[in-house]
Amino acid sequence: MSETPFDPTVLLSDDLLERFRERAAVHDRENTFPDDDLADLKAAGYLAILVPTELGGAGLGLAEASLLQQRLAGAAPATALAVNMHLVWAGVAKVLADRGIDSLRFVQEGAVTGEVFAFGISEAGNDLVLFGSDTDAAPRPDGTYAFTGTKIFTSLAPVWTQLGLHGLDTTSDDAPQMVYAFVPRSDAVVTRDDWDTLGMRGTQSRTTELHGATAPADRVVRRLAPGPNPDxxxxxxxxxxxxxxxxxxxxxxxxxxxxxxxxxxxxxxxxxxxxxxxxxxxxxxxxxxxxxxxxxxxxxxxxxxxxxxxxxxxxxxxxxxxxxxxxxxxxxxxxxxxxxxxxxxxxxxxxxxxxxxxxxxxxxxxxxxxxxxxxxxxxxxxxxxxxx
Structure with a gap:
């Protein structure tokens, strides 16, 4: 007997999407972030769709999340693209957990409690993307890292609570090492008000300046050699x-x-x-x-x-x-x-x-x-x- 097909309307009803569609025009015209959309998505448990049920999430797979994102994008593309970046980190946490690696469990737990994770990888002129970084990742004796550099296209800029990012450690004994970590909002993080674009205006994907933003030791999740890596x-x-x-x-x-x-x-x-x-x-x-x-x-x-x-x-x-x-x-x-x-x-x-x-x-x-x-x-x- 086959399983019942996944029904994306359970989480994203037609009525909810119509509200999103009406707001999308306003956010595009006024160049504002869709706070009401995010509040509705949080209330629906959307930020935790990829988190296992035993941790309080919906327990969906990437295939179901993809269907939901297609449906959401049809109503409010900017809202879908913005929340996409949070879902990327939740999805990475799931990919690692499914393969026996529990280092991003805090992402799963945070998604359930309302944390919003942003994606801080893109840098101007850095075509190495995951395989290199112009952001300095300075190690400290207590295991923390201080990040200094500039990230571009940081979706969810007005609302994120945790920024997942990478930087390059050039001073440790085994340097150079790519460092993947998460930093909270602080005075060491400056968000420029520079998002005035042709489209996708509601994402508010502003430039982020890091001035020694500190990742706690338990939020430093990977250190890898630069370049292509099967990690x-x-x-x-x-x-x-x-x-x-x-x-x-x-x-x-x-x-x-x-x-x-x-x-x-x-x-x-x-x-x-x-x-x-x-x-x-x-x-x-x-x-x-x-x-x-x-x-x-x-x-x-x-x-x-x-x-x-x-x-x-x-x-x-x-x-x-x-x-x-x-x-x-x-x-x-x-x-x-x-x-x-x-x-x-x-x-x-x-x-x-x-x-x-x-x-x-x-x-x-x-x-x-x-x-x-x-x-x-x-x-x-x-x-x-x-x-x-």
């Missing part, structure tokens, strides 16, 4: 980050496709007197959108299940992850472009939902893995590394 925390961050990002942009694509279909069924051609849904060119365009969209949810689901089921990664795992993220964001942009063409001039107004989705979806190209990195990773998987 479980690298595997966890890369996998969860890419899959949940792909989920958000796939959710945006689905909403754009739904809006295009609704518009085609509603509008009537003055020239023919028939519904636009009967126009061969419109039908071809919507079919093309659907052909592109339909491929992504099964791919994401399959990879999520592989992570949930602790399938041992093969030599092409990183190419699978970067590849599905790349396909999702390029597909989503193409689908939104076509949806705008189907909808016509009304979508050109900033207040139009499709106009907002058109701007929001552009952010997908800037997240790691960017197109260059994705192609390099896949080329290496198929052709081997470049000659040195």
């Amino acid at each position: 479980p925390i690298v595997f966890g961050i890369f996998s969860v980050f890419e899959l949940l990002l792909a989920s958000v942009y796939t959710g945006i694509a689905r909403r754009a496709l739904d809006l295009a279909v609704a518009t085609a069924q509603r509008r009537t051609s003055k020239r023919t007197g028939t519904s636009y849904s009967q126009d061969p060119d419109i039908r071809w365009r919507i079919a093309d959108m659907a052909l592109a969209y339909d491929a992504l949810p099964p791919q994401i689901a399959s990879l999520c299940r592989a992570v949930d089921e602790v399938v041992p990664p093969d030599g092409r795992w990183f190419s699978y992850m970067s590849g599905v993220k790349h396909r999702a964001v390029t597909m989503a942009k193409a689908v939104v472009d076509d949806a705008v063409l189907v909808a016509g001039g009304s979508s050109y107004f900033a207040s139009a939902e499709l106009g907002r989705l058109y701007r929001d979806v552009l952010a997908g190209l800037f997240h790691p893995s960017d197109p260059e990195s994705a192609h390099s990773t896949v080329a290496t998987a198929w052709l081997g590394p470049l000659d040195t």
